[in-house]
Amino acid sequence: MRLGSFIAGGIAGAAAALYVARKRPGLAAAAGVAAGQLWSGVVRKSMAGALRQGMGTIGRSAKPVAPEPAVSERRAEPAAAHAGDAQAWAQIAALVSSDPAVKKETDKLLAEAGASMPH
Structure with missing residues (x-):
């Protein structure tokens, strides 16, 4: 993967997250909670x-x-x-x-x- 593609994807993802957070704050909060739980599970398993x-x-x-x-x-x-x-x-x-x-x-x-x- 080229660095330019990676940066463009990151910017597009940030813009999509900002859009969802403004239009549907409940959905953004639920996605944040789900991501946190997923990350906690990964950390727990690795520990x-x-x-x-x-x-x-x-x-x-x-x-x-x-x-x-x-x-x-x-x-x-x-x-x-x-x-x-x-x-x-x-x-x-x-x-x-x-x-x-x-x-x-x-x-x-x-x-x-x-x-x-x-x-």
């Missing part, structure tokens, strides 16, 4: 992927990873299946505790999440 990838790297460097139990073993021993979850949360807590800036931001996010949850 989750980065955390999964990072936790896998940390777990491998800390100690060898045990093989995943078979499906029948998971059903037979639900406490054993949850032990891995507890270990993962313990690693997350250790990572958060190791950096004061991360801990402060995490506490802020948890407080916001707790305030927004229905009682």
Whole structure:
């Protein structure tokens, strides 16, 4: 794509957005909300992927990873299946505790999440 085409498309898109915002403000607001929700979903998925990838790297460097139990073993021993979850949360807590800036931001996010949850 040529730079001139890209700029012309950007100007045309901005003009169309301005037209819609003036003629139908409700439609423009709804489009803004939809775009925000879409962007939040993309960010959430990328953060989750980065955390999964990072936790896998940390777990491998800390100690060898045990093989995943078979499906029948998971059903037979639900406490054993949850032990891995507890270990993962313990690693997350250790990572958060190791950096004061991360801990402060995490506490802020948890407080916001707790305030927004229905009682």
